Amino acid sequence: MTATPNDLRTVDPQLADLITAEEGRQRDTLKLIASENYVSSAVLQASGTVLTNKYSEGYPGRRYYEGQQYIDQIETLAVDRARAVFGTEHANVQPYSGSPANLAVYLAAATPGDTVMGMALPMGGHLTHGWTVSATGKWFNAVHYNVGRETGRVDMDEVRDLALRERPKLIFCGGTAIPRTIDFPAFAEIAKEVDAVLVADIAHIAGLVAGGAHPSPVGHADIVTTTTHKTLRGPRGAMIMATEPYAKAIDKAVFPGLQGGPHNHTTAGIAVALHEAGTPEFSSYAHQIVANAKALADELQSRGFALSSGGTDNHLILIDLTSKGVAGKPAAQNLDRAGLETNYNAVPYDPRKPFDPSGLRLGTAALTSRGMAEAEMREVARWIDEVVSALASENSDTIEKTVGQVHGEVSELTGRFPVPGLG
Ligand SMILES: *Cc1c(COP(=O)(O)O)cnc(C)c1O
DSSP states (O other), rough: OOTTTTTTHHHHHHHHHHHHHHHHHHHHEEEOOOOOOOOHHHHHHSSGGGGOOOOEETTTTTESSSSHHHHHHHHHHHHHHHHHTTTTTTTOOOSSHHHHHOOOOHHHHHOOTTTEEEEEEGGGTTTTOOOTHHHHHHHHHHEEEEBTTTTTOHHHHHHHHHHHHHOEEEEEEESSOOOOOOOOHHHHHHHHHHHOOEEETTTHHHHHHHTTSSOBBTTTBBBEEEEETTTTOOSSEEEEEEEHHHHHHHHHHHOOOOOOOOOEEEEEEEEHHHHTTSSSSHHHHHHHHHHHHHHHHHHHHTTEEEEEEEEGGEEEEEEEEEGOOOOOHHHHHHHHHHEEEOOOOOTOOOSSOSSSSSEEEEOHHHHHHHHHHHHHHHHHHHHHOOOOOOOOHHHHHHHHHHHHHHHHHHHHHHHHHHOOOOO
């Protein structure tokens, strides 16, 4: 950044230093957190603009404030691009993030006290699918399906039995730690049988769906919610897409039901991300994410790691470290010291506590955005193996030496793959 009288570095050097330090951290680490990504320079630019100055409660053409000549066009662009990329009848790009988007769905399609159904959080579901600590679990009668103890996969017969028994108003499919393809047609059939509204929460896989690397829920789910900042590679935000019968209720639920003015700078960033998502390059990126995850999974398995569900169909891998004699948290912490950023995560039927679980969750979207491919994934697997093996030795000298050595090798790799958005 070159300093001009009003720029951030001059006005607030303390904050500018922190951002610069975070830029360096992002450049120098391997981002393997499944919910994160690196956005393009274009998305960053659109997100950091004067659009943040504008209030625009309402929708294009129907606002409560004047001066919407350009904001209306920006939001309309974002909506049109969302509809084109995902092939949906209706799109709302105003939700502040994924959790408020899901809350808007409850407001649009259910009444407090209704029965709702989703995947259990410890099995890979999301808090907002009715988990107890979430408002959605407190205000609704939530029931949950699991994954098979042996298969690690959703058993559609179990889902159907639960739905027939509980007769939920809403059925959520999707989640945060699902390494396998979601069977949208099967969920749709069950929802139809029990007269439930099917909500596909594709927060994690939206980029794969947009790029044709995961089947689309469109045509099966009544309502589709997604964050915009995970595999879709946009700014932090969310969208709700729906069939025409739900369009009005969704819009009313987002505003005025739940939110005030939309974050127009974010809407602009979403529009840019959706423009990128419509390109052939994005489709290649989406397919490479899956190829990379498969390469990483194969190499981890050949090194004796146990993977939940035995592998992956998408961007996500859930390692069960139990057989390695190492817990998830120390593994994640020491991998981070070695330059590999992951998160510890519960595995299905985890005997350990959620804050100190058995698993490690990995995703390949961010490394794919840096241009890394299968060869780099095999290196990543080797480094994970080396750090975890060192931890299993419980020898602090071995641990320190291994972390240092891996960190050196990681630095060599990160130096060769620039971060999008950081030039
Ligand atoms: C990330 C995620 C959300 C929530 O998104 P936030 O932006 O963190 O509120 C909702 N549902 C699923 C399945 C997610 O993975």
